[in-house]
Amino acid sequence: MTSEVFGWDLAVDCANCDLAKITDAEHIKRFVKELVEDIEMVAFGAPIVVKFGEAHLAGYSLVQLIQTSCITAHFADANSSAYFNVFSCKAFDEGKVRDCIVKWFHPQYISMSKLERSVPR
Numbered sequence: 001m002t003s004e005v006f007g008w009d010l011a012v013d014c015a016n017c018d019l020a021k022i023t024d025a026e027h028i029k030r031f032v033k034e035l036v037e038d039i040e041m042v043a044f045g046a047p048i049v050v051k052f053g054e055a056h057l058a059g060y061s062l063v064q065l066i067q068t069s070c071i072t073a074h075f076a077d078a079n080s081s082a083y084f085n086v087f088s089c090k091a092f093d094e095g096k097v098r099d100c101i102v103k104w105f106h107p108q109y110i111s112m113s114k115l116e117r118s119v120p121r
Contacts, residue, residue, distance in 0.1 A: 007069060007089040009115045010097055013108035014082040021105050025060060031104040032064045032071060035036040038100050039068040039092040053104045068078055080109065087117070 021027050022094040028049050036043045045063040051060045055078065074083045082105055086097055088093040094114055101107065 002109075004119050004121065005116045007087060007117045008091060009113075009117055010084075010086045010092075010094050011113050012084040012086075012097060012101060013111045014084070014105060014109065015077075015080070015099060016108035017080045017082050017105040019077070019080045020060065022080065023077055025051070027104070028062055028073070028075070029062055031100070032062060032073075034086075034104070035071065035086075035097065035100045036064065036066060039086070040098045041068060041071075041088065041090065041092070 009062040014116055023066065029047050032047045033043070044067050047062060047064040049060055049062050053056070053059060056077075060073075060078045061075070062071070064071040066088065068088040074087045076082070082101075084097070084101060086092065094112060098110060098112060103108070
């Protein structure tokens with residue numbers, strides 16, 4: 001059985017982010033616009049940024065469709081954490097994703113993992 005790479009999925013977990021920045025919907029929208037440009041993608045429509053959840057789960061969630069898939073993020077107010085995913089069938093530079101996240105949210109800790117997505121044939 002063989003498989004062909006369909007796309008790449010980058011997960012970025014961040015701790016101790018700037019609380020004022022992860023709780024500002026307009027800041028999050030400006031961030032994703034810059035991220036799309038930095039990784040040379042094309043946005044498909046406007047970003048969706050919605051705050052919901054209760055207790056430790058409360059915070060904004062972000063969905064930005066791109067022509068080659070999507071960018072998502074979830075921000076947790078209670079512990080100032082953020083969780084990002086970039087999935088694309090077009091290759092992208094994960095260092096640029098990290099740099100953009102650091103610039104916009106100032107996390108004290110970052111963990112990244114990247115998967116190749118494929119369908120066995």
